[in-house]
Structures are given as structure tokens and as C-alpha cells.
Amino acid sequence: MLAVLILAVFALALALFKLHAYRRQMVEMARILEETPAESNLALTVETGGEPARRLCRAVNRRLEKGRQLRQETLSRERELRHTMACISHDIRTPLAGAMGYLQLLEEEPEQGEEYLKIIGRRLGELDGLLDELFLYTRLQSGSLPLKCKMTAVLPPLYDALAEFYLQLETAGIEPRLRFDREDISFYADKEALGRIYRNLIANAIRHGRGDLSISVTESGVCFANLIENGPVPDPGRIFDRLYQGNPARNNGGAGLGLTIVRELMEQMDGKASARIENGELLIELGFSGGMAAEQGGSAD
DSSP states (O other), rough: OOOHHHHHHHHHHHHHHHHHHHHHHHHHHHOOOHOOOOOOOOOOOSSSSSSSHHHHHHHHHHHHHHHHHHHHHHHHHHHHHHHHHHHHHHHHHHHHHHHHHHHHHHOOGGHHHHHHHHHHHHHHHHHHHHHHHHHHOOOOOOOOOOOOOOEEESSHHHHHHHHTTHHHHTTTTTOEEEEETTTTOEEEOHHHHHHHHHHHHHHHHHHHHEEEEEEEEEEEEEEEEEEOOOOOOTTTTTSTTTTTOOOOTTSSSSSHHHHHHHHHHHHHTOEEEEEEEEEEEEEEEEOOOOBTTTTTOOOOO
């Protein structure tokens, strides 16, 4: 009987010791969490044995690491947002300042009114284009631009885009060379989005390319190709990144969102936009998720 009592007392003492050790470990973990800065990389450790304590420690460390990653992502987004706003503010301010400058000249030299008004109109047109680009990108990022995708004829919106840029292409000395396998090629796309993609790619070729613009339409997709302008060679792996400029001088107009919008629209249509450089030419290829409705007995708009 005495032996049993001694064993019971010993077991109780052991349990109390373990309970005290667990309590001390919990208090120490709480102290570390309270005193350690949120940005610290410190991880908790367990001095007491037992799977429950180790499991709790692993769970807390995973949560701490996830919190650190979220903070780093937030800081990165904040830096990117500040950079974006600075770049866009610069791009918006340039045509606005130009228009205001010519308004002042118009007051001082009214006899040059017709010429100055044309310049002011061009500057305000540039500003309108920048704001439209920014608004579209914002809607794409927020998911507030629903696309109505269906089998869509590829060539009609391309003809419309080329006609819209006729004067700019002629002024830049660029002659579009259009090649296609057949006229009834169709892809799964939103017609308005497809037209916007074409316009952005044509504008990019005018701003940053040289020589004629080659546009190939095949059953596998659409490819825009033109010679790279003299100067820094763009990085095909970054060309669709927001605000990326192959020319650091940023003197060719645009807010650096045109190709980013191309990629976003293609991805929302379950397609893909890619770029590569070949024989001094920049090739931007559009790949769609489905095509050739005419062969499948379907219809396309």
C-alpha cells in the first residue's frame, strides 16, 4: 500500500513538474511574441518535450512566416504603387504642360492661333489617351470589365484598327504588311477587347519600332513584327510588365501600360501574349484558346 502511495505521489509530482514546464514555456513564448518587432525573422523554439508543444510551436512559426511574407508583399505593392503614380504623373503632366504652354503663347501671339490650336489639340489628345489607358488598366485589375467571349472573326477588328491609325502610320512612314492563310479565321475572343489589343500593338510599333509593320494571321494565332528602334534592346521577358520601358528616356509617349493591357486582355480571354526577338525584329504573338469556327460548323461575328 505504501509503495502504491509513493508511486502516486511521484506521478503527481511529475505531472506538476511537466505542467509547470509547459506553463513556463507558454509564458516565454508569449514574452517573445510581445517583445519581438513584427519585422523580425526570429522563430520560436521549444525547450520542453512533447508533441503538443512542438506542434503549437510549428503552427505559430508558420503563422509568423506567413505574416512576414504578407508584410513584404504589402511593402512591395506600396513601393510599386508609388513608382506607378510617379511615372503616370510624369506622363500626364508632360502633355498637360505642353497644352498650357501653347495656351499662354496663344494669348501672346493670337496671329498664330490656328497653328497653336492644332498643337494644343494634339497635346490634349495625348492626355486623353493616357487617361483612357489608365482607366482601362484599373478596371482590368479590379475585375470590373467583364468580357463577352465567343467565336470572333479575327480580321474585321484588325482592319478597323489599321484604318484608325492610317494617318499615324503614314506620318511615321510605316507600311503595314498583312498576311493571312484565310479570311474566315476566328478565335474565342471578345470583339471589343480584340480591337483594343490590335490598337495597342499598332501604337507600340509606331512609338518604339522602325520600318514596316508585319502582321501575320494564321490558324494558330496572330503575330505583330517590326524592327527594333535604335538604342537599348527591350527585354522580351519584361516587355509586358507594367510601366516597363525599353528606352529609359521615356520620350516616346504612352504611360507604359499598353502592352500590359494586351497581356491582361489576352489572359482574361483564356489566351496568351508572348514576345521574342528574332533577326533584329520584335515579334509579339497572340495565342488563343480556340479557333476556326468555320471548320467546326459554327458562326463568328
